Amino acid sequence: MNACVRAAVRTGLNNGLQISGIWRGYEGMIDGDFMDMNSRSVSNIIQRGGTILKSARSKVFKTPEGRQKAFDQLQKRGIDALVAIGGDGTFTGATVFQEEFNVPIVGVPGTIDNDLYGTDFTLGFDTAVSNVVDAIDKIRDTAASHDRVFFIEVMGRDTGFIGLAAGIAGGAEAILLPETPTDIQRLADELAKGAKKGKTSSIVIVAEGDDGGGAFEVAKGIRGLLPDYDTRVSVLGHTQRGGTPTWNDRVLGTRLGTGAVNALLAGHSGTMVGLIGNQLTSIPLKAAIDQKKELNLRMAEHLECLIL
Ligand code: F6P
Numbered sequence: 001m002n003a004c005v006r007a008a009v010r011t012g013l014n015n016g017l018q019i020s021g022i023w024r025g026y027e028g029m030i031d032g033d034f035m036d037m038n039s040r041s042v043s044n045i046i047q048r049g050g051t052i053l054k055s056a057r058s059k060v061f062k063t064p065e066g067r068q069k070a071f072d073q074l075q076k077r078g079i080d081a082l083v084a085i086g087g088d089g090t091f092t093g094a095t096v097f098q099e100e101f102n103v104p105i106v107g108v109p110g111t112i113d114n115d116l117y118g119t120d121f122t123l124g125f126d127t128a129v130s131n132v133v134d135a136i137d138k139i140r141d142t143a144a145s146h147d148r149v150f151f152i153e154v155m156g157r158d159t160g161f162i163g164l165a166a167g168i169a170g171g172a173e174a175i176l177l178p179e180t181p182t183d184i185q186r187l188a189d190e191l192a193k194g195a196k197k198g199k200t201s202s203i204v205i206v207a208e209g210d211d212g213g214g215a216f217e218v219a220k221g222i223r224g225l226l227p228d229y230d231t232r233v234s235v236l237g238h239t240q241r242g243g244t245p246t247w248n249d250r251v252l253g254t255r256l257g258t259g260a261v262n263a264l265l266a267g268h269s270g271t272m273v274g275l276i277g278n279q280l281t282s283i284p285l286k287a288a289i290d291q292k293k294e295l296n297l298r299m300a301e302h303l304e305c306l307i308l
Helices: 002-014 025-031 064-077 088-101 125-146 161-169 184-196 215-225 237-241 247-265 285-290
Strands: 019-022 034-037 082-086 105-109 149-154 174-176 202-207 231-235 271-276 279-284
Touching (some): 002 019, 002 082, 025 064, 025 088, 064 088, 088 285, 105 247, 125 161, 125 202, 125 247, 174 184, 184 202, 202 215, 247 271, 271 285
Parallel strands (some): 149 231
Antiparallel strands (some): 019 034, 271 279
16 A cells, blocks of 8 residues: 555656645544655655555544535645545445545555455455465464364455465465355365375365354364364464565555556546556446456366365
């Protein structure tokens, strides 16, 4: 996200615009928490995780009174267009706000979940997947040395983009996703089959939204069916969301940040910039929220990796 903020600020300044940073998203907009941004305000941030502008899930912005306050603050400050970085919640708020007050807004897809339609990748996804793969590689050392089955729970809310990509890249034996029905008996059978073929350890990725009830539940089910197996659970949690962004995320953030400001300058409003097939694209914010991006399960075909 910092790469995106940096690019948006510098593209704006280089086009003769005045740029304000809004702290804590919609929450800061309501409180009038703004800061003039110059080129130096965004120095030395491209390599940092998180966001220098901070982020908040705003309940007040969901109310008409909250949005009115936010609009008044924008007017007071002379802000006449917005770049909104975020996911579903951010774009839902942006759509309503734009309809109510006619403020031009261009969205940038920013979520580790990669679940927004209209872009191949969202900001943070690549970094999150890299973090998970790094964790799998490390956990595999213990799994292999101790002949264990590890159940690793990853984020993604109700989608399996992180689980699928990280599972493939980490060479997982099975990946449990929200998009497919989980069958514990089948998982147990496959693990047992693997053991018969000489496999002494296994990695099972469990996406947090999977219908198996999470990694602990799945592990319990397997222990019931395969009591002799030595199993362990690791929930990666927020380690996935932090740390040095990958070069891919930095380039994506830069392109989307620049693209968003250029889109506003070209008169766009209520749209989201995205990257499809390495080309900058633009779709209505509503489409980004309403349409469903499909997970490509065929990526895992013929890998001897069970998808459930
Ligand atoms: O939407 C991004 C995400 O990281 C999800 O993958 C996860 O379920 C959620 O946010 C965690 O949110 P919080 O940090 O508020 O617990």
